[in-house]
Amino acid sequence: MELLELWKKHLERTRSERTTITYVNAVKSFLKRVSTDNPLEVSSKELYQYADLSELSAASLLTHFSAIRHFYKFLTRRGFLPKDSFSEIEEAIEDIKEDYGLHTLYRKPKALEKSQLERIFQKVKGSKYENIYRLFLYSGIRLSEYKSLRPEHFFLDKSGIYWIHLPAEITKRKKERMAPLIGPSREETYRFTEGLSRFLENYEDTLSVNAASLQVYTNRLSKKLGFHFSLHSFRHTYITNLINQGFPAELVKEFAGHANIKTTIDIYYRFSPERAKAVVENFLKG
Template identity: 30%
Template sequence: MAHMSSHEILQAFQEYLIVDGKGGKTVVSYTGDIARFLTWLETKQIEFTGELTRFFIISYKEYLVGKNYSVNTINKKINSLHSFNQFLIAQNLCKELLVYPSKDKIKVASGSEQEVEVFTDEEVERLLFYLENRNNVSQRDRAAIVLLLYTGLRVSELVNLKTKDIDFLTMYLKVVGKGGKYREVPLKTEVIEAIKDYLEGERKNHKLVDSQYLLLTQRAEKMDKDTINKLLKKHGKQLHLEMYPHKFRHTFCTRLIKKGVEITTVAKLAGHANIQTTSDYYINTSREEKQHAVNLL
């Protein structure tokens, strides 16, 4: 194959994954991981033309560890690099396999698996005070954030919320979860108020006011996951907090368990089909809680 730019290589890798029968989400995930890897190489003044080296792999893994990425995230990126390495060999751009998942993935000691990243009580309080200042945040963004914080919705569930799903009288939310399964989530007064503010304010004067969906953008009658991630990143930057949808979900479940709520109830609220999922994730406490526990000795 003729000399290719890193951008052309990335495009060819995407096509390779599609032809290989990988699912849409997998293709997006793998190509996103490799795009970030190639961007990192650029910061090192490396013009990548397909020749992968073991040095690149080891250095990138060290960079990810230094950035405090979770074990699961790093291991996912190793998988993406392994697939990328196989692609480069198939295209005769690289001569040998240089990524070894069994060796390169970070091993997790028993009892430390499924650690989740959550907001501390202090961070939650800081976020709530930030949301109180109407100059900081739009009514739409405020509604989206309090919904995430107090309902534990998945991001896909949040963007698909319809106005008819909210019962203001009983203060319940009807959620269509994975596999089309319905569940009901009770709403705190703060959430009801934030939704009402939005419906009676910004949304009432919106050109797409007739949309069936609750959360709108300037151009679309429904928000998408990327928009949610962007708004969380924007406000997180102001608060010096890393904010992403699943962190809110983890925090929701973890806070309930810490307050003594039965795990079966937490599972129902989170929409987990299997209680074991809830147990695996949230009985294992966060890294910070483990550190705090040891500090008590």
């Protein structure tokens, strides 16, 4: 394939011989499994299928998806692949890494710190991006799910908070999911709920933006602020907040839409003396 050869020459100039051979073989292995002869027509569905049907070890699977991401990033930068197509591929790869616990091979997913969130929201204050970032932060949705999100997917329960109801056809695993829109504290949750009620009345103007443009904007903001974060960082923060607030693993699994509870526990549940103390104190209050 001409595109593969072009990428290979790039690797030979920028990477070691060992990395070049490993990456090229990984992408060739992937492309043999897809339903098209044109690598530009590969869909996110085929990435998930490659992971699900693979007999590779976790470490090898991580290497393969790192190579695949690099290949498609190269094609995007050279103008062969549209940016929104690469965004879809990149989001799928991040989801796969999370589902299979591949992040744990090199780092734990990092929740945003309070000071980082303050700096982010200070920069986007009063804009549509403030509303959208808070939606990601309070719901834990994936970018791929956000693209199909509509006002009818939200509902207000008797306790006065919103839930998000994602039908099977727009979720990654094609499994229906419901999750509460919850923030770091009760006060922030109700404050967001009040704002969301207004935003849903004018959804297109307050909460809707092209997914590829959103990702590009976020990448640029991350560089401007001087610390790394992505849309997926808000998801990590949402899940971490649930855990810190004492939600059990089986509920966090369902709210996050993980394929199995092992993913939830292995990636997110780490011992925290502060959380342990809070759980004991809550028990004693009862």
